[in-house]
Amino acid sequence: MVLRIASTLFVVAVAAIALGHLWFHPDTLAGRRAIAAITRPLSPAYSTCGRCGRPWSVCEGHSTPYSEHFGCFPLCERCWRELSPQERLPYYEQLLRGWERWGAVEQWKKDAIRTAVLEGK
Numbered sequence: 001m002v003l004r005i006a007s008t009l010f011v012v013a014v015a016a017i018a019l020g021h022l023w024f025h026p027d028t029l030a031g032r033r034a035i036a037a038i039t040r041p042l043s044p045a046y047s048t049c050g051r052c053g054r055p056w057s058v059c060e061g062h063s064t065p066y067s068e069h070f071g072c073f074p075l076c077e078r079c080w081r082e083l084s085p086q087e088r089l090p091y092y093e094q095l096l097r098g099w100e101r102w103g104a105v106e107q108w109k110k111d112a113i114r115t116a117v118l119e120g121k
């Protein structure tokens, strides 16, 4: 019974993803958001792009190194490419606010991330 439900859900998900690709091309933000609406519930363990909402299970995050040992990726590669450094900043600030829910974020990290973003990393 569980297997039958799981396989049915899988078929529905695959069909929905296929339709999403037909109706909304992933090169457009609207298309990516449609794909996100379908794939996000199927990937609850994954973080998502702060702009289009697609989980990292279905797209690649753009990694922004902000120190020798640390990097962060609030945007997918496609969303990152579509935005200017200034337009990207709010998504990094959103990520920092998320981190702060788990504890204070050191000021050097905030400064280093802002610098890296504005340098186009």
Ligand SMILES: [Zn+2]
Binding pocket: 032, 049, 050, 051, 052, 053, 054, 075, 076, 077, 078, 079, 080
């Ligand atoms: Zn994205």
